[in-house]
Amino acid sequence: AGPAMRLRGGRSRGGARLVLACSASSSSSSPPGEGGGFSGRVGFLGLGIMGAPMASNLIKAGCDVTVWNRTKSKCDPLLTLGAKYESSPADVASACDVTFAMLADPESAVEVACGANGAAQGMAPGKGYVDVSTVDAATSKLIGKSITSTGASFLEAPVSGSKKPAEDGLLIFLTAGDESLYNRVALLLDVMGKSRFFLGDVGNGAAMKLVVNMVMGSMMVSFSEGLLLSEKVGLDPNTLVEVISQGAISAPMFSLKGPSMVKAAYPTAFPLKHQQKDLRLALALAESVSQSIPTVAAANELYKVAKSLGLADQDFSAVIEALKAKEQNE
Numbered sequence: 392a393g394p395a396m397r398l399r400g401g402r403s404r405g406g407a408r409l410v411l412a413c414s415a416s417s418s419s420s421s422p423p424g425e426g427g428g429f430s431g432r433v434g435f436l437g438l439g440i441m442g443a444p445m446a447s448n449l450i451k452a453g454c455d456v457t458v459w460n461r462t463k464s465k466c467d468p469l470l471t472l473g474a475k476y477e478s479s480p481a482d483v484a485s486a487c488d489v490t491f492a493m494l495a496d497p498e499s500a501v502e503v504a505c506g507a508n509g510a511a512q513g514m515a516p517g518k519g520y521v522d523v524s525t526v527d528a529a530t531s532k533l534i535g536k537s538i539t540s541t542g543a544s545f546l547e548a549p550v551s552g553s554k555k556p557a558e559d560g561l562l563i564f565l566t567a568g569d570e571s572l573y574n575r576v577a578l579l580l581d582v583m584g585k586s587r588f589f590l591g592d593v594g595n596g597a598a599m600k601l602v603v604n605m606v607m608g609s610m611m612v613s614f615s616e617g618l619l620l621s622e623k624v625g626l627d628p629n630t631l632v633e634v635i636s637q638g639a640i641s642a643p644m645f646s647l648k649g650p651s652m653v654k655a656a657y658p659t660a661f662p663l664k665h666q667q668k669d670l671r672l673a674l675a676l677a678e679s680v681s682q683s684i685p686t687v688a689a690a691n692e693l694y695k696v697a698k699s700l701g702l703a704d705q706d707f708s709a710v711i712e713a714l715k716a717k718e719q720n721e
């Protein structure tokens with residue numbers, strides 16, 4: 392039998408519901424868990440493109456949030472909203488009942504959780520750590536082991552959805568690990584997201600996220616090739632975007648990114664360096680089960696070229712520039 396999978400989605404979203412979702416009180420009069428309110432202090436580590444709006448939504452929902460970020464200035468907007476500040480991940484974990492982490496990659500996720508003054512040093516029985524970064528299963532298991540060795544609980548919960556869904560509280564959580572922690576933070580996930588899946592053992596959430604993102608990365612390359620080819624044969628690429636949007640291969644991503652890609656504008660929602668990281672990790676995942684993913688391998692090479700062109704911090708749709716550069720060099 393495969394891992395337990397449960398979807399709780401389709402919830403209507405409304406301001407009033409968000410305001411009621413959290414209680415800043417640390418009293419235990421409202422038992423944590425499904426159906427109860429979340430009571431206790433919430434930590435948030437990592438306030439980049441995704442972490443900042445996620446933490447912001449928790450604060451706006453009435454949660455008692457304590458933040459930390461490597462670059463301290465990124466905490467300021469959250470402090471203005473009412474967040475508290477601690478000067479290390481260990482101090483945040485020590486001050487909070489549940490701590491979320493949204494870090495760039497496996498290296499930073501491990502450093503923040505397990506390094507000097509890392510979150511694990513502030514963990515103790517009764518506390519929870521929820522890592523929402525996109526990492527590989529081995530990294531997630533390593534972090535989980537470090538957290539649970541303190542007696543605390545661990546949940547991996549990478550998200551599908553980009554900057555705008557994070558701002559709108561419409562992320563999709565792909566969780567795995569400690570199910571009682573999953574139930575305990577369910578209301579917090581519902582503040583930040585529109586649906587949540589519980590996928591069983593630690594590693595399954597990471598794997599699901601990598602599979603989703605490898606499909607996304609290849610789709611973007613294929614779309615880029617289509618835009619360039621349509622233009623080259625004398626078609627209007629804007630019309631291609633419109634045609635695609637009306638057919639069976641329509642995807643919000645194409646409609647959202649297409650018009651700006653045609654103008655060679657790549658405002659960053661999902662940094663290209665993170666998409667390439669996800670393809671790299673997906674290739675390793677496929678390798679671990681001897682699965683061939685040649686389309687993903689080819690897409691990965693293109694993202695690597697894009698990075699070498701200085702596009703790492705642009706949106707991942709800038710991968711189209713790598714195709715243009717290739718053409719010029721041929």
Ligand SMILES: NC(=O)C1=CN([C@@H]2O[C@H](COP(=O)(O)OP(=O)(O)OC[C@H]3O[C@@H](n4cnc5c(N)ncnc54)[C@H](OP(=O)(O)O)[C@@H]3O)[C@@H](O)[C@H]2O)C=CC1
Nearest residue numbers: 437438439440441461462494495499525553554660661665
């Ligand atoms: N953007 C998106 O659309 C989505 C991103 N993701 C995933 O979410 C994660 C975060 O993405 P995003 O917010 O876009 O990324 P950003 O690059 O905007 O933010 C990365 C965060 O990680 C921190 N960080 C990086 N290196 C270190 C380190 N060595 N030690 C401590 N902190 C560090 C950064 O701190 P500092 O501010 O100091 O640099 C920052 O807070 C990634 O794993 C990404 O793949 C998932 C879904 C969507």
Ligand SMILES: O=CC(=O)O
Nearest residue numbers: 550551552553661
């Ligand atoms: O990881 C990126 C996303 O859009 O999801």
